[in-house]
Structure formats: structure tokens, C-alpha cells
Amino acid sequence: MVRKLSTRLTVVYGGLFGLALCLIGPLTYTAVRSYARESVQNEMSATAAVFDRLWKVKSDTLQTNAELLSRDFGFISAMATDDRSTVASAFANLRQRVNADTGLVLTSDGQLLAGDDTLAKGVEALLAESDTLDTQTGVVALGDGFYNVVAAPVLAPDLKGWIVFASRLDRKAMADLEALSAIPLHAMVSAGDAEEAAQTITANTPLPTLDTRHQVVLRLSYPVAKALDAYKPLLNLLLAIGVLSLMAVVAASLVLARHLTKPVTALIEATAALRDGRATQVQVKGEDEMAQLAATFNDMAVSIEERESDIRHLATHEIATGMPNSKAAEAYLSETSPAILICVGLQHYGHLRAVWGAGPAHAAMRALSHAVTTNLPEAFVARTGPDELLIVSQSEIDLNALLKDLNRRHEIGEQSLDLIARLGLYYPHTDVLPPTAAIERARIALDQARSGKQPFAVYSPETHADMADALRLTDELHSAITAGVLSVHYQPKYNYRTQTLSGLEALVRWNHPQRGMVSPQRFVTLAEEAGYIPDLTRHVLKTVLADQKTLCANGFDVDISVNYSGRLLSDDAFNAETLSMCQAHPGRICLEITETAVIEDPDTGLKAIDRFCAAGIEISIDDFGTGLSSLSYLKMIPAHELKIDRAFISEIEQGQRDALLVRSTIELAHSLGMKVTAEGVETPTSLAVLAAMGCDMAQGYGIARPMPLDALLAHLASFDARSLGEPKMELRAS
Amino acid sequence: MKTTLTVIGSLLCATPVVAADLRVSITDTSGKPVRDAVVTYEPAAGSAPVGIKAPYVMAQRDMNFTPYVLVVPAGATVSFPNQDAVSHHVYSFSPARKFQLPLYGGGLSRSLTFPTAGTVAIGCNIHDSMQAYIRVIDTAFYAQTDDKGVVTLTNLPNGAGDLVIWHPMSSAKGGETHLPLSVQGPIKPISVQLKIRRMAHAGGGY
Numbered sequence: 001m002v003r004k005l006s007t008r009l010t011v012v013y014g015g016l017f018g019l020a021l022c023l024i025g026p027l028t029y030t031a032v033r034s035y036a037r038e039s040v041q042n043e044m045s046a047t048a049a050v051f052d053r054l055w056k057v058k059s060d061t062l063q064t065n066a067e068l069l070s071r072d073f074g075f076i077s078a079m080a081t082d083d084r085s086t087v088a089s090a091f092a093n094l095r096q097r098v099n100a101d102t103g104l105v106l107t108s109d110g111q112l113l114a115g116d117d118t119l120a121k122g123v124e125a126l127l128a129e130s131d132t133l134d135t136q137t138g139v140v141a142l143g144d145g146f147y148n149v150v151a152a153p154v155l156a157p158d159l160k161g162w163i164v165f166a167s168r169l170d171r172k173a174m175a176d177l178e179a180l181s182a183i184p185l186h187a188m189v190s191a192g193d194a195e196e197a198a199q200t201i202t203a204n205t206p207l208p209t210l211d212t213r214h215q216v217v218l219r220l221s222y223p224v225a226k227a228l229d230a231y232k233p234l235l236n237l238l239l240a241i242g243v244l245s246l247m248a249v250v251a252a253s254l255v256l257a258r259h260l261t262k263p264v265t266a267l268i269e270a271t272a273a274l275r276d277g278r279a280t281q282v283q284v285k286g287e288d289e290m291a292q293l294a295a296t297f298n299d300m301a302v303s304i305e306e307r308e309s310d311i312r313h314l315a316t317h318e319i320a321t322g323m324p325n326s327k328a329a330e331a332y333l334s335e336t337s338p339a340i341l342i343c344v345g346l347q348h349y350g351h352l353r354a355v356w357g358a359g360p361a362h363a364a365m366r367a368l369s370h371a372v373t374t375n376l377p378e379a380f381v382a383r384t385g386p387d388e389l390l391i392v393s394q395s396e397i398d399l400n401a402l403l404k405d406l407n408r409r410h411e412i413g414e415q416s417l418d419l420i421a422r423l424g425l426y427y428p429h430t431d432v433l434p435p436t437a438a439i440e441r442a443r444i445a446l447d448q449a450r451s452g453k454q455p456f457a458v459y460s461p462e463t464h465a466d467m468a469d470a471l472r473l474t475d476e477l478h479s480a481i482t483a484g485v486l487s488v489h490y491q492p493k494y495n496y497r498t499q500t501l502s503g504l505e506a507l508v509r510w511n512h513p514q515r516g517m518v519s520p521q522r523f524v525t526l527a528e529e530a531g532y533i534p535d536l537t538r539h540v541l542k543t544v545l546a547d548q549k550t551l552c553a554n555g556f557d558v559d560i561s562v563n564y565s566g567r568l569l570s571d572d573a574f575n576a577e578t579l580s581m582c583q584a585h586p587g588r589i590c591l592e593i594t595e596t597a598v599i600e601d602p603d604t605g606l607k608a609i610d611r612f613c614a615a616g617i618e619i620s621i622d623d624f625g626t627g628l629s630s631l632s633y634l635k636m637i638p639a640h641e642l643k644i645d646r647a648f649i650s651e652i653e654q655g656q657r658d659a660l661l662v663r664s665t666i667e668l669a670h671s672l673g674m675k676v677t678a679e680g681v682e683t684p685t686s687l688a689v690l691a692a693m694g695c696d697m698a699q700g701y702g703i704a705r706p707m708p709l710d711a712l713l714a715h716l717a718s719f720d721a722r723s724l725g726e727p728k729m730e731l732r733a734s
Numbered sequence: 735m736k737t738t739l740t741v742i743g744s745l746l747c748a749t750p751v752v753a754a755d756l757r758v759s760i761t762d763t764s765g766k767p768v769r770d771a772v773v774t775y776e777p778a779a780g781s782a783p784v785g786i787k788a789p790y791v792m793a794q795r796d797m798n799f800t801p802y803v804l805v806v807p808a809g810a811t812v813s814f815p816n817q818d819a820v821s822h823h824v825y826s827f828s829p830a831r832k833f834q835l836p837l838y839g840g841g842l843s844r845s846l847t848f849p850t851a852g853t854v855a856i857g858c859n860i861h862d863s864m865q866a867y868i869r870v871i872d873t874a875f876y877a878q879t880d881d882k883g884v885v886t887l888t889n890l891p892n893g894a895g896d897l898v899i900w901h902p903m904s905s906a907k908g909g910e911t912h913l914p915l916s917v918q919g920p921i922k923p924i925s926v927q928l929k930i931r932r933m934a935h936a937g938g939g940y
Contacts, residue, residue, distance in 0.1 A: 071862050073859050080827030080832075109907075131931055131932060132931055132933065133931050134933060155865075156827045156855065157864075158828070159931075160827075
């Protein structure tokens with residue numbers, strides 16, 4: 001399969017012409033051959049005619065001579081009187097004159113009077129049977145060849161005999177004949193039924209014979225090849241013309257095909273360029289279809305270019321405001337090395353849109369953009385989010401002026417609004433980042449400003465690193481929880497009344513293989529953000545229940561408190577699981593919850609607490625005093641215990657107000673039927689003060705640090721209340 | 735095969751009759767009637783002498799002999815008058831009567847006697863085309879064919895005999911065709927076919 005048009009055209013045209021040549025060639029050859037044959041045959045006919053004439057002349061001469069003798073009265077007398085010697089001499093005399101090859105004289109009854117005996121045998125019978133007394137001429141075949149015979153009757157006046165003369169039709173006679181022809185014919189006399197040789201042109205001329213029963217012909221022949229020799233130059237010329245014409249046609253086809261395919265190739269290249277998004281125009285001269293196609297193509301290319309430009313504009317611009325979008329910002333960043341990227345976040349955008357509608361919200365963004373442009377005419381501004389603008393500036397900016405221009409009253413339509421914007425700044429310095437990463441950094445800075453409630457924040461790699469670290473740690477935390485490698489430590493609680501360590505708080509610990517002990521505050525926060533609290537709590541509960549059995553077995557019947565997240569309290573399914581776990585392992589479990597947890601969803605929270613209480617699980621209000629404590633909720637929660645936050649406890653030694661608050665809280669809790677545990681008890685003084693205030697339990701480094709189970713077992717075994725030490729100051733009487 | 739005679743008729747009647755007639759028709763090989771054929775019958779018993787009915791003339795007129803064939807009884811004298819303006823040299827080499835009548839001019843005549851039966855071919859020495867034949871016979875039964883090639887021999891006597899049909903151009907030996915014939919009463923007609931030689935310049939022919 002020929003793929004290229006030019007090749008195909010050449011093959012088709014060349015092939016057609018070649019085919020025509022193949023047809024014409026043999027036809028021409030046949031015509032020439034036939035013409036040559038005809039020419040030769042014409043020449044042969046002419047030669048045969050000449051031969052006929054010669055034949056006649058020669059025969060006539062012989063005949064005249066024979067008749068001359070046959071009618072000579074003296075000769076007739078000799079014949080009539082049977083004067084043989086006279087006859088023989090007269091015959092010999094004439095024969096010399098007539099130049100005949102041979103001859104004879106026969107009597108009418110067949111006796112040879114004179115001449116050739118062989119010839120006599122050949123003609124005697126023929127003459128005897130002859131039905132005419134006229135002179136006869138004709139060819140006779142004798143032993144050694146053919147003879148032209150003339151037989152004249154001797155009449156006295158009736159038939160006395162015959163005078164016969166004969167010329168040999170030998171090679172020499174034929175050669176004489178051949179010499180008369182314009183072309184080198186081959187002549188021979190043969191019996192008529194002789195076969196013709198192949199590859200020769202022959203012409204047979206019947207010759208008169210004495211014996212009419214036998215046919216004798218003059219055969220002229222000429223080889224076909226020789227006949228064609230004369231036309232060889234012509235044929236060669238025709239062949240050369242044919243070959244040259246074929247080459248010319250092929251060349252012309254190639255040129256034509258090139259001429260045709262050149263614009264096609266140009267169009268193909270232009271189409272490829274168009275496909276690759278390059279603007280292109282094709283130049284084709286002339287007014288033919290190709291030129292029209294090229295012109296149409298050019299129009300199309302322009303249209304596509306325009307449409308593409310529209311699409312590009314739509315792709316890089318926001319429809320609502322017509323401002324450049326993130327895509328445009330990325331494109332711009334990829335081409336420049338800005339000094340600073342600023343992410344401008346409009347505060348309360350959602351509120352604005354909800355109250356005023358989408359139009360004014362967009363207008364607010366436009367107003368901010370306008371303000372930026374006014375302040376920084378050189379800067380590039382794009383809307384990278386609904387409430388977010390990105391400023392890209394090549395030069396340093398006056399941040400204060402910018403903030404002032406943004407955070408003011410703006411005219412939005414017929415309204416005027418106070419807009420508050422926060423800025424996230426990112427100085428790329430020498431950083432080479434992908435545009436999206438650079439924008440992201442400015443956005444992180446904006447997030448920092450927003451969360452820090454600052455007018456602006458500058459992106460710092462450290463913060464970014466923390467975030468990345470938190471992400472990694474969260475991932476590792478999940479693995480740790482799933483693998484159950486988190487350990488549980490217990491911090492004992494001192495019971496003032498029994499002067500024993502009657503309770504424990506379970507505290508989860510994470511000994512990270514690389515980082516060592518990870519701060520509980522940090523990883524618990526991560527667990528809360530990542531939603532791992534249920535898994536974490538389940539793990540702690542299981543461990544606590546198992547450890548409580550161990551403690552029990554060792555003779556330590558202790559209450560154990562477990563921190564129970566506020567979010568879990570509203571998770572009915574998990575609450576049910578907690579219940580079933582605690583019931584399966586009956587023990588003295590206390591769930592420490594915060595007030596806040598209840599306040600966020602009072603119905604669910606209180607319902608769960610009721611179910612826990614009903615199941616014999618104690619409830620403790622943790623970190624009392626730090627949250628938004630509400631007396632009404634305090635009243636509703638059927639807690640058994642209240643834990644006063646360490647922030648109050650650490651100050652009771654010095655601050656009068658804190659001491660008062662603690663004392664009042666203790667009294668309040670007692671009055672609501674709750675026991676009170678003080679957290680963060682670190683000194684013997686605090687311990688003593690709280691005792692004086694009527695606190696029920698104390699927890700803190702002053703009592704004991706959190707410790708693993710084996711250490712706890714030893715600690716519990718060796719505990720002596722006296723080791724807690726004496727207070728360093730005088731306790732005032734309560 | 736010297737003779738091509740075909741006898742179509744045969745003798746049917748054996749009743750002795752004093753005289754019988756014989757009708758002979760002569761054609762050539764192509765079926766054309768042959769003129770100037772001379773039919774003679776020679777009874778084995780011999781024939782009565784033939785009466786001489788002079789004159790017998792072989793004239794030379796218009797560069798030809800006339801008649802072409804002249805039948806004369808043996809012993810007859812034939813005159814050769816030259817009626818042309820030119821001279822003629824009449825000759826014959828025939829064995830029956832060799833003679834030469836050297837050139838004699840118009841208005842003159844010569845005479846010769848032909849004593850022996852046979853054929854005398856005569857010619858003119860200076861005019862090759864002039865040919866004629868004198869058929870010398872010694873029987874009373876003879877006839878010469880006319881244009882129809884038919885002759886009738888009358889009053890043939892009973893008994894055996896030789897029927898001879900002669901023509902100058904017959905290819906038979908001596909131009910004679912012999913038919914043995916036994917006459918016993920009426921004879922059926924006979925048809926005879928002769929092979930006749932052509933001769934382009936011959937004055938007579940048929």
C-alpha cells in the first residue's frame with residue numbers, strides 16, 4: 001500500500017501510460033512486421049512478374065528457334081525421308097545457335113533421332129499423349145532437376161516428330177533471377193506440394209508444366225527477421241520514444257503530485273500547529289480548490305484562535321467579578337519571581353452573603369480588589385477563593401497603608417460597608433516553589449492571622465513544619481492506637497478521711513519509638529482532631545479494666561477514673577459499648593467529663609450520664625472552674641465528684657481570692673452531694689490547706705506522679721500517709 | 735491403347751439381307767460432332783472397282799487448300815489450281831504419294847494422279863499454315879462426315895469387313911481407326927468417339 005499521494009499519483013499515471021505503451025508497443029510491432037511482410041511480398045510479386053516475363057521471353061526464344069527448325073522445309077524433308085544423319089546435323093547446328101542447355105529430336109512414334117536421351121525419356125510419353133500439335137512449353141522434372149522445355153512439332157504437314165529444347169532451372173538460373181530483385185530474395189523451383197519453412201515469407205508462383213498432372217512452382221522466400229532488419233532502427237526509435245515518454249510522464253506526474261501535495265503538506269503542518277495550539281496561517285498561491293481550502297483553513301484558524309482566547313479568558317477569570325482566578329494567578333506566578341505574595345481574606349464573608357446576597361458579596365470582593373489596585377498599581381490581583389484575594393507584588397509594599405486602605409468603609413453599590421480583611425504574607429525570598437505551593441503558603445499565613453485574630457501574619461517555615469509534623473504524628477498515632485502500644489499510667493488520689501490512696505486517675509501515655517514520651521496534651525488534641533478518641537478511649541477502658549483486676553488480685557481495691565471526652569458523650573453507640581464493657585468487668589469506674597461537654601448537647605449528654613449512673617458508673621466533673629461553668633447545668637448533672645482545676649489549687653497558698661473560691665466550691669459541691677478532689681496538689685502546705693477546707697481527695701505531684709502499673713503496685717504497697725510531709729506554714733484555723 | 739473406339743451398337747439381326755445401311759456418328763472426346771472424318775468399309779471379300787468421277791480438285795484459295803479433306807478413288811487424278819494472287823509450292827512427303835509442285839503462280843494449275851490408297855498430307859512449302867489431306871481409297875463404301883459428324887454407308891454386302899474411320903487430326907496411328915465389322919442384315923447405327931488433336935494454325939480442323 002502506497003501511502004504518499006505523490007507516489008500514488010506517479011504510480012497511477014506512470015502505470016496507465018506504461019500500460020498504454022504495453023498495448024501500443026506490440027500493436028506497432030505487429031503493424032511494422034505486417035508492413036514489412038507486405039513489402040517483401042510486394043517485392044516478391046514484382047520479382048515473380050519479372051520472372052514470368054523472363055520465362056516467357058526465354059520460352060519464346062526457344063520456341064522461335066525450335067519452330068524455325070521444325071518448319072524448315074529441308075529439315076522436314078529429312079525427317080519425312082527418315083534421313084537421320086541430316087536431321088542430327090541440322091539439330092546440332094541449331095542447338096549451337098540457340099544456346100539451349102539441352103535438346104532432342106523425336107519422331108512422331110517416339111524414336112530419338114538426335115539429342116539428349118535423358119530428356120527424351122522425360123518428354124516422350126508426354127508428347128505422345130499430347131492432344132495438340134502446337135508448340136508446347138512447360139517445366140519438366142528430370143532426374144537432376146527442373147527444365148524449362150519447349151517442344152515444337154515437325155509437321156510435313158502432318159506430324160512427323162518433335163523438336164525439343166530445354167534450359168535447366170538450376171542454381172545459376174535462380175541466382176540470375178535473385179539478382180533482379182531489389183531485396184536479397186531466395187528463389188527456387190520446387191514441386192508445388194513442398195512444405196514451407198517457418199519464419200520465412202514465401203510466394204509461390206505456379207509454373208506451366210508439360211505434364212499438367214504435376215504442379216511446379218517458383219518459390220521466392222525471404223526470412224522474416226531479415227525483412228524486419230530494415231525496420232529495426234524505426235522500432236528502436238519507437239522504443240526509445242516510448243521509454244523517454246514514460247520517464248517524462250513519471251517526472252511530470254511527480255511534479256504535478258508535488259504541486260498538488262505541497263499545499264496539502266503545508267495544510268497538514270498548519271493543522272498540526274493548530275492542534276498544538278500555535279497560531280498559524282497557510283500561504284497557498286493561486287485560486288484553485290487548494291487555495292480556497294487554505295483560505296478557509298486560515299479563517300478557521302483565526303476563529304479557533306478567537307474562541308480559544310475566549311475560553312482561555314473564561315478559564316483564567318472569574319465569571320462573577322471578571323477578576324483573574326487561581327489559574328491566572330498560577331500562570332502569572334509561573335512567569336514571575338515576585339517579592340511578596342499576600343493572601344487577603346475578607347472576614348465574615350459567609351455572613352455578608354447570607355444577609356446581603358451574592359451580588360453585594362462579590363461587589364465587596366471587587367471593592368477590596370479596587371482598594372488593592374489603588375494602593376498597589378503595579379501589583380497583580382486575583383480572586384483565589386470566594387472570600388480570598390491574592391496580591392502578587394514585584395516590590396516591597398507599605399503594609400500599614402494597605403491595611404488602612406482595606407479595613408475601612410467601602411461603598412458597595414448604594415450601600416456602604418465596613419470591611420475587615422486579614423492578610424497572610426509570604427516572602428518567597430530565594431524559594432523556588434510551584435505556584436500552587438507559594439499560594440498555599442500565603443494562605444497558611446492567612447489562616448494563622450485568622451486563627452491568631454491578627455491583622456496579618458507572615459508565613460514562617462517553622463509553623464509549616466509543625467503542621468507537617470502534626471500530620472505525620474497523627475498518622476503514627478493511628479498506627480499506635482491500632483497496634484495497642486499506648487500505655488496507661490495511674491496517678492493515685494489521696495483520701496483525707498481514710499488517709500489512704502483510695503483512687504487512681506488513668507492517664508494515657510505514648511512512648512514514641514523515636515520521639516520518646518509524647519506530650520499527652522498534644523497527641524490527645526491530635527486524636528480529637530482526627531476523630532481517634534473512640535478508639536483511644538476504648539483502648540484505655542480495656543486496659544484499666546484489666547489492670548483493676550490485677551490491683552484487686554493484689555489486694556488493692558481502688559476506684560479508677562477515666563477521662564471521657566465530651567464528644568463521646570453524644571455518641572450513643574459508643575456509650576452503649578462503654579456500658580457493656582464496664583458491666584462485663586464490674587469494678588469501680590469513674591468517668592471524668594467536662595461541663596462544656598454537657599453544655600454543648602445537654603439532652604444527649606444528660607441522658608447518657610443518667611444511664612451511666614444507673615449502671616453504677618460514677619461521674620466526675622473534670623477541670624471545674626476553667627470552662628463556662630453554669631450553675632444550672634451543675635445542678636442537672638448527677639455527678640458523684642467534682643474536680644477543682646489545678647489553676648486554682650496552685651494559687652491557694654498565696655492568693656486569698658483563690659483560697660476563698662476553692663473553699664466556696666468545696667462547700668457548694670458538698671451541698672450538692674458531691675465529693676471534691678483537688679488537682680495539682682504539689683506541696684504539703686496545699687495538702688494541709690485543702691484538708692482544712694474539707695476537701696475529700698487530693699491529687700498531684702505532691703501525692704504521687706503518674707506511674708505504670710508495676711510501679712503503682714509497689715507504691716501502693718509501701719505507702720505511708722506520713723511520707724506526704726508537713727506543711728511549711730501555719731494553717732489558719734478554718 | 736492406340737484406339738479409343740467405343741462400339742455402342744452391335745449386330746442384332748442374323749437374317750441374310752443383300753444390302754444393309756450403316757449409320758455412323760462420330761464425335762470427339764468432348765462429344766462434339768467431328769467433321770471431315772472419312773469412313774470407309776472394306777469387305778474382306780474385296781470391293782468392286784470404284785468409278786472415277788472426275789474432276790477432283792484441290793484448289794488453293796485465300797491462302798488455303800480447299801477442300802480440307804478430299805476423298806478420291808485410287809488412280810484418280812486431282813488438279814491443283816492456284817486461285818490466289820501469290821504462288822504456291824505444293825508438296826507431300828506422304829508415302830502414299832510423295833510429290834512436289836514447285837512454285838506456280840495464280841491462274842495456273844497442276845495435276846497429279848494418286849494411284850495408291852492411303853493418306854496424302856499436302857502442304858505449301860512457303861505457307862506453313864496451308865494444310866490439306868487427300869484420302870485415297872480403293873473401296874466403293876465410303877463417306878465423309880459433314881458438320882453433324884454423321885455418315886451413312888449404304889448397301890453394305892453381307893459378310894466380314896473392316897470399317898475404317900480416318901481423320902487427319904486423330905491421334906490414332908496414321909489417323910485411322912479400324913473396326914472389324916460382320917454384316918448380316920440390318921446394322922444398328924454406330925457411334926464412334928475419336929481423340930482429335932488440336933492445331934491452332936491449321937486451316938482445316940473441324
